[in-house]
Amino acid sequence: MRAFEYASPSTKEQAAGLLGNRWEDAVVFAGGTDLLSSMKDNLSAPQRLVDIKQIRELGGIGYGASSGLRVGALVTLEELQAHPQVRKEYPGIAEAAEGVTSPQIRNRGTVGGDLCQRPRCWYYRAGFGLLAKDAEGKALVPSGDNRYHAILGNAGPAYFVNPSSLAPVLIALGAKVRIYSSAGAREVALEQFFAIPKTDNDRENVLKPNEIVTEILIPAGSRRTASYEVRQKEALDWPLVSASVALDMNGNRVRSARIVMGHVAPIPWRAAEAEKVLEGKAVTEETALGAGKAAVGQAHPLSKNGYKVQLARVAVKRALLKAAQGGA
Numbered sequence: 001m002r003a004f005e006y007a008s009p010s011t012k013e014q015a016a017g018l019l020g021n022r023w024e025d026a027v028v029f030a031g032g033t034d035l036l037s038s039m040k041d042n043l044s045a046p047q048r049l050v051d052i053k054q055i056r057e058l059g060g061i062g063y064g065a066s067s068g069l070r071v072g073a074l075v076t077l078e079e080l081q082a083h084p085q086v087r088k089e090y091p092g093i094a095e096a097a098e099g100v101t102s103p104q105i106r107n108r109g110t111v112g113g114d115l116c117q118r119p120r121c122w123y124y125r126a127g128f129g130l131l132a133k134d135a136e137g138k139a140l141v142p143s144g145d146n147r148y149h150a151i152l153g154n155a156g157p158a159y160f161v162n163p164s165s166l167a168p169v170l171i172a173l174g175a176k177v178r179i180y181s182s183a184g185a186r187e188v189a190l191e192q193f194f195a196i197p198k199t200d201n202d203r204e205n206v207l208k209p210n211e212i213v214t215e216i217l218i219p220a221g222s223r224r225t226a227s228y229e230v231r232q233k234e235a236l237d238w239p240l241v242s243a244s245v246a247l248d249m250n251g252n253r254v255r256s257a258r259i260v261m262g263h264v265a266p267i268p269w270r271a272a273e274a275e276k277v278l279e280g281k282a283v284t285e286e287t288a289l290g291a292g293k294a295a296v297g298q299a300h301p302l303s304k305n306g307y308k309v310q311l312a313r314v315a316v317k318r319a320l321l322k323a324a325q326g327g328a
Helices: 012-018 034-038 075-083 084-089 091-098 103-108 111-116 169-173 272-278 285-295 309-322
Strands: 004-006 026-031 048-051 061-064 067-070 176-181 184-189 212-218 222-231 242-249 255-263
Touching: 004 084, 004 242, 012 048, 012 176, 026 067, 034 075, 034 111, 061 084, 067 084, 075 084, 075 091, 075 103, 075 111, 084 169, 091 169, 091 222, 111 169, 111 212, 169 222, 169 242, 169 255, 222 309, 255 272, 255 309, 285 309
Parallel strands: 004 048, 026 048
Antiparallel strands: 061 067, 067 212, 176 184, 176 212, 222 242, 242 255
């Protein structure tokens, strides 16, 4: 690991002032479960680490029947899944946090860190760049080992999958993320927070080098939510695919639905076609199957990951049936 400066501000204003205009100037350090490993692997070499763990206003969970849920960026995954009002009012969020099966990661990793973590693509982690190209500029993923890569949003040049455990369910619930810099605060719909990079210098989200995620805001509302993941093993691992749904019901029929898939695209993937299939219908085996098929209707699997199409179809179906039966 290369030498770096270390700063531990006590306010978000101080923290913002310590960040720079380039990613190599300074980075935000919270739980560190992703950042430290990337620094050890020389994927990141910031000149300064800005440790935000002492900033109290970035922690805490608050809930109001009319205002909804507020989750500080420094809230750990363990705090999130154990919070009684999260479990009662937003069970799908607690379920997604529980999906991170390592107690060590849940107790150290933060909500903000989960949303901002870098891709787990093994080409990227091996030093071939975010877009995984060889020395001549040729993309390595399409003709290489792409078992765990994207089946949607993969027309190029990005083929990795978004690794966030919480993003699909938060997007399904219409969450917003609040961002702070020395220029002030701004809010972004979480669905618009993620971006597919076009160059190796781009990032996977809309954050600028001098900005900090401060909190996540989830609106109130009576929705049936559920998530379903397909994994190779129960021990700590990233899912092969996941699906999160939020259903606004009118009796036993769907007034509106939001369906978001994870680990299938460079961004959490909103399945708008599947949502339309459900409008005005009861959630049955047949309609859930139809929604699952629609969710992957535009999929373009690579040479070795065609199996993910079927897994995604099943994940959407089972998440919908689970939500219809009362949710997580």
